[in-house]
Amino acid sequence: MWMxxxxxxxxxxxxxxxxxxxxxxxxxxxxxxxxxxVAGTIxxxxxxxxxxxxxxxxxxxxxxxxxxxxxxxxxxxxxADQFSYFFIFLISIFLVLxxxxxxxxxxxxxxxxxxxxxxxxxxxxLLVGSAFxxxxxxxxxxxxxxxxxxxxxxxxxxxxxxxxxxxxxATEASLKYILFGAVTSAIMIYGASLLYGQYHSLDIVxxxxxxxxxxxxxxxxxxxxxLNAPTVLMSVSIVAFMIGAMFKVSAVPFHFWCxxxxxxxxxxxxxxxxxxxxxxxxxxxxxxxxxxxAQLGDGAEQTLNWVRLAVAVMAALTCTLGNFSAYRQTNxxxxxxxxxxxxxxxxxxxxxxxxxxxxxxxxxxxxxxxxIVLYITVYLLMNLGVFGCIAMVYWATGREDIGxxxxxxxxxxxxxxxxxxxLFSLVGMPPLGGFIAKFWLLAxxxxxxxxxxxxxxxxxxxxxxxxxxxxxxxxxxxxxDDGQPAIRVPFLGQAAATVCAxxxxxxxxxxxxxxxxxxxxxxxxxYAVTKQAEQPVEEAVKTAELDFRE
Amino acid sequence: xxxxxxxxxxxxxxxxxxVAIALGALILGRVxxxxxxxxxxxxxxxxxxxxxxxxxxxxxxxxxxxALVFLIFDIEIALFYPWAVVYKEGGVAALWDMLFFFSxxxxxFLYLWRFGYLNWVRATPKD
Numbered sequence: 308m309w310m311x312x313x314x315x316x317x318x319x320x321x322x323x324x325x326x327x328x329x330x331x332x333x334x335x336x337x338x339x340x341x342x343x344x345v346a347g348t349i350x351x352x353x354x355x356x357x358x359x360x361x362x363x364x365x366x367x368x369x370x371x372x373x374x375x376x377x378x379x380x381x382x383x384x385x386x387a388d389q390f391s392y393f394f395i396f397l398i399s400i401f402l403v404l405x406x407x408x409x410x411x412x413x414x415x416x417x418x419x420x421x422x423x424x425x426x427x428x429x430x431x432x433l434l435v436g437s438a439f440x441x442x443x444x445x446x447x448x449x450x451x452x453x454x455x456x457x458x459x460x461x462x463x464x465x466x467x468x469x470x471x472x473x474x475x476x477a478t479e480a481s482l483k484y485i486l487f488g489a490v491t492s493a494i495m496i497y498g499a500s501l502l503y504g505q506y507h508s509l510d511i512v513x514x515x516x517x518x519x520x521x522x523x524x525x526x527x528x529x530x531x532x533x534l535n536a537p538t539v540l541m542s543v544s545i546v547a548f549m550i551g552a553m554f555k556v557s558a559v560p561f562h563f564w565c566x567x568x569x570x571x572x573x574x575x576x577x578x579x580x581x582x583x584x585x586x587x588x589x590x591x592x593x594x595x596x597x598x599x600x601a602q603l604g605d606g607a608e609q610t611l612n613w614v615r616l617a618v619a620v621m622a623a624l625t626c627t628l629g630n631f632s633a634y635r636q637t638n639x640x641x642x643x644x645x646x647x648x649x650x651x652x653x654x655x656x657x658x659x660x661x662x663x664x665x666x667x668x669x670x671x672x673x674x675x676x677x678x679i680v681l682y683i684t685v686y687l688l689m690n691l692g693v694f695g696c697i698a699m700v701y702w703a704t705g706r707e708d709i710g711x712x713x714x715x716x717x718x719x720x721x722x723x724x725x726x727x728x729x730l731f732s733l734v735g736m737p738p739l740g741g742f743i744a745k746f747w748l749l750a751x752x753x754x755x756x757x758x759x760x761x762x763x764x765x766x767x768x769x770x771x772x773x774x775x776x777x778x779x780x781x782x783x784x785x786x787x788d789d790g791q792p793a794i795r796v797p798f799l800g801q802a803a804a805t806v807c808a809x810x811x812x813x814x815x816x817x818x819x820x821x822x823x824x825x826x827x828x829x830x831x832x833x834y835a836v837t838k839q840a841e842q843p844v845e846e847a848v849k850t851a852e853l854d855f856r857e
Numbered sequence: 858x859x860x861x862x863x864x865x866x867x868x869x870x871x872x873x874x875x876v877a878i879a880l881g882a883l884i885l886g887r888v889x890x891x892x893x894x895x896x897x898x899x900x901x902x903x904x905x906x907x908x909x910x911x912x913x914x915x916x917x918x919x920x921x922x923x924a925l926v927f928l929i930f931d932i933e934i935a936l937f938y939p940w941a942v943v944y945k946e947g948g949v950a951a952l953w954d955m956l957f958f959f960s961x962x963x964x965x966f967l968y969l970w971r972f973g974y975l976n977w978v979r980a981t982p983k984d
Binding site: 330337539 | 964965971
């Protein structure tokens, strides 16, 4: 019987902290009753603890496997490396911020105020639960674990989307989310079953090696493998499997849930889903594609070409459709739902180009990895800022359409100025962080060959399109004053928005170099998972099967 | 491993055969069987009892809570059983493992208990 070692347990510290937070919130509720302050404080402390464990742990962290079924070289369940630690850090910091946002919103005169207070315990348990699912999502290469993680993320999110009980839009959002999520998980699990059927392994590393064995028809003089053309079944099953992550990222054509859920859910949940769900989905996609590409080595370009094309087309469609659909939106949450779809498209573009161009062998990180890490960091700040500002206007006026923002520069100057900064950062204007993020993304795309260059053209064109609807909000705030009264916004909220905007400004200017080094480090050993590939395929499969039988 | 073409043909054949078997049985039955319509035959079958009301009533939500509580114990049993089988090999670590797992689940149960989800008659707060 397999038992975890102390090392394995300690390297999963952040995961433990998140599980502990869920239990602690429940115990807190059992002891102190339904107290929203207690539940929120525990959630925030737990989130900070998780983030702290990640930040302390990631320095010089290599690739560590945990939960090896069948001893060393078997099928691992979880992986702890800088990449997964970074994403868990991001998610848990965001968790703390969302919890803070719920605290601030508690003072607002909302129709659901009493219910919010009463159900705070459940809210935080579900929120941390989905965060835990996301933490699992970014730290595994095991098909079963990926499926469990995606479900673990989705199920609390469905409940959170419909958390405003007796609210028609929220119920609709929740139902749509469940139906859509169920269908995409079904497709994903079908893809996973096809992969398992073909290659008899649950681990993507082993599957990658099995693919190489299946397709090798000879060796080059230099010793590299000459690969046969990929089978249709292989490509179909990989793409089907990736659809689960595409749903989380809200890539076209799996984006339909996004605007409705964003509109129906309460604004904290909208913010949470807009960043955390996408971050986790991207982390999963990146790892799956990187691991496969690293295993395939020189043959990756040819073998995964079909998969790459599918991702590239989806990415191009995602940002174009997202931007064009945002044009006519008048509800701010819907508008920024489409904006977040467009940004998911930009980030997906980088996934399309991470097949190694000689990088995997030398151990160097692909620039696309760090581009995504950088983008998602900046994107977190921008989106938190934008939704925070929308939330504060909503709390003060009870409205979330664009008309509520008319003349905001007079009614609440701080919020309006910060909002303009976030908007222009979302467009990608220098000197804000959004520019640096987009710059490194486009640079990585540009260096990666013809597909990348086509994607650069799409991305640049889209940036131009997006300027219109972001500027429309800025215009409403600054130039179309219709004499609405000034609004009262919480001081802490103003401070938080200012800090976010300052961070974006600093990332765009003084910290531009630091953040690049930071994201290079965090994403450096994604290809390094190859090193696990010492054992031949049959043995790895055999040990895994033996372990099951035991 | 079949190539792309034969795979697609295989999948198509599989789908056609799947639809054909289902449709074939229904059509064959329709052609062969005798027709003796009777209102009793169209009625909903409910263990021979006459049915009452529509088939879309709103079930009491408490049933769902009971189902969820059942799930807690169900999962416990499902994981306790294999654990008990290999318990000797696992030793002390296995004991701590299961105690941890068990306590997490018990916390969930205590939560239900504390907030009265186990009471059949329960005061519901007003919004």
